[in-house]
Structures are given as structure tokens and as C-alpha cells.
Amino acid sequence: MSELKGVRKSYEIGKTIGEGSFAVVKAGRHIETGTPVAIKIVSKRDALFNEESLDREIATMMQCDHPNCVALYQVFDEPQNTYLILELITGGTVMDRIVELDMCSEHLACNVTKQVLHALQYLHNIGIIHRDLKPENILYASNDPRSPDYNTIKLADFGLAKFMTGSGAMKTICGTPAYVAPEVLSQEGDAPEGYDCKIDLWSLGVVVYVMLCGFPPFADENRALLFEQIKRGKYYFLSPYWDSVSDQAKDMVSKMIVVNPEDRLDTAQCLNHPWIMNEDTASTTRLHAYIIEILSFVVGNANNSVPIVPFCLFGN
Known part of the structure; x- marks a missing residue:
């Protein structure tokens, strides 16, 4: 069995809990701590993918630290996808x-x-x-x-x-x-x-x-x-x-x-x-x-x- 790399070395990726135009959000879990998270997977291959927009979103969220804003914990940039590790929100809109x-x-x-x-x-x-x-x-x-x-x-x-x-x-x-x-x-x-x-x-x-x-x-x-x-x-x-x-x-x-x-x-x-x-x-x-x-x-x-x-x- 090959050694896990990138996001899968630290997180288990579960079922889909949301979908967007060029991204899908899945439930996840930090392997070491067991902390539940949401994992936003952005496909770089999608025709609608906008690298500048994604970079702006990441830069903005990295600056946010407020109890009434969804938190971004970590980012994994891999060849085909970018993974945003987010606070898991379960209450709906x-x-x-x-x-x-x-x-x-x-x-x-x-x-x-x-x-x-x-x-x-x-x-x-x-x-x-x-x-x-x-x-x-x-x-x-x-x-x-x-x-x-x-x-x-x-x-x-x-x-x-x-x-x-x-x-x-x-x-x-x-x-x-x-x-x-x-x-x-x-x-x-x-x-x-x-x-x-x-x-x-x-x-x-x-x-x-x-x-x-x-x-x-x-x-x-x-x-x-x-x-x-x-x-x-x-x-x-x-x-x-x-x-x-x-x-x-x-x-x-x-x-x-x-x-x-x-x-x-x-x-x-x-x-x-x-x-x-x-x-x-x-x-x-x-x-x-x-x-x-x-x-x-x-x-x-x-x-x-x-x-x-x-x-x-x-x-x-």
C-alpha cells in the first residue's frame, strides 16, 4: 500500500455535503485528533476555475478570526485540486x-x-x-x-x-x-x-x-x-x-x-x-x-x- 500524501495524510475525506460550480464540499475528519471538518475541494481542471478568485478567497479567510465567520484552518494545494480545510457547519442557512x-x-x-x-x-x-x-x-x-x-x-x-x-x-x-x-x-x-x-x-x-x-x-x-x-x-x-x-x-x-x-x-x-x-x-x-x-x-x-x-x- 502506497504512503498517503498531501491532504489525505492528515485528513479522512467523507461524503459530499455541498456542491458549487467548480467545487465540492465533503465532510472530513482530522486523522490525529478526530476533529470533524468540512473540506472544500476546488478542481483546477474545471472550465470555470479562476485561480485569482481562489487566491483572493484564501487570502481573505486567512485573515479572518471571528466567532461569527466560518474559519479556514488549512490549505493543501495539489496538482489537480486545491483543498480548503474549513470549520464544519451543520445548522444550515x-x-x-x-x-x-x-x-x-x-x-x-x-x-x-x-x-x-x-x-x-x-x-x-x-x-x-x-x-x-x-x-x-x-x-x-x-x-x-x-x-x-x-x-x-x-x-x-x-x-x-x-x-x-x-x-x-x-x-x-x-x-x-x-x-x-x-x-x-x-x-x-x-x-x-x-x-x-x-x-x-x-x-x-x-x-x-x-x-x-x-x-x-x-x-x-x-x-x-x-x-x-x-x-x-x-x-x-x-x-x-x-x-x-x-x-x-x-x-x-x-x-x-x-x-x-x-x-x-x-x-x-x-x-x-x-x-x-x-x-x-x-x-x-x-x-x-x-x-x-x-x-x-x-x-x-x-x-x-x-x-x-x-x-x-x-x-x-
């Missing part, structure tokens, strides 16, 4: 949890939002913009109600994340259409102004909106029309879906989904908003009855819906 519980409350939404804000504040403080914040990238650490990590949120997928430049402004059009900030979409002109970390706050505002009512503030199967909606920034707290949502929650959303980034709340301001500050007293009452039907549809169609496919145009 925030929308999976809402569907599983058959309810969403302001308390749940507020708790999720607060933890994501702490992750974003950390990332922004070390110069990283996530650039693809959406429900699919907000995970629960554990699916075991007895675990102390059952309600712990982990921010995932740093494939589009990037360190801010010296000027603090970026110009690459990237993100997920339904959640992308309007200033990102304004980079196609002759003199684009760039954008900064405030784009993550817009995206989180859209996520909060979805958690509270079950559908996004901007939606259209035609991407061009969707982008026009986003750039106008017109949305509504529609009845009956928002009737049982508090004024504090609506105020928070209305100060995050703001077209002008200068008028949009930053992470510190969001964390000091009354809705977040009063998390302990937030309502645990089930929100509008239609929410589970709507969220089940959103989760079930997530991989087939045009408006939520990540994209990145002209550059990185």
Missing part, C-alpha cells in the same frame, strides 16, 4: 432554520442580524468587504438544539470578498442581483465613483427585510428591470405582511436600504439602533402566517432563480 421551525419572529431576526453585524464590523475594521451577503451565506453553526452553538451565526462564502484599496473605493460589479447595492450597479459609466463597505449594509438590510416579511423588496425576472428598481430604491412595507412588524424594525430597515451610501447606517450605527439594542425584549410572536409558504418557495427555488445568481463582471 437562516432560511432553512425558519422553515424548520415553521415560524419567524422579530426576536429571531434581530438575533441573526446582530451577529451578522458583529461579523461585518470585524471584517470592515480589518479592511475586508464581503460583497455577497445574502441568506444563503448566513449559516447556523449547529443543527442540534442541545448544542451551545445552536443559535450561533456564521458568515460564509468569501469567494467575492476583497480587501479595500488604499482609496477605500472599489469598482468591480459583483454580488447577487437581488441583494446588490445600487452604487455597485453604477460602475458602468465613463467615470464610476467606486464603492466601499457600505454595500454590505445595504445587502444586510435586504436580508432583514426578507426575514421579516418573507419576500425581497426588489424582484423581477428581468435583471435589467430588477437593477432599475434597486437604483431607484423604492420599496414598501406591504400590508398584511408587515402589519405585525414593529416600528423599530421598520425604522432599522428603512435606514439600511438607502440609495445614498452616505445616508446609510454603518455597522456601529446599526448595532446602536434601538431594534438591535432591545433584542432581549423583541417579540417572539410568529410573524405573518404567509411567511413560511413564501420562504419555502424561496429556499426551494434558490438555485434556479435568476435574480439570486452571483455575478462578477470585468475584473476582480
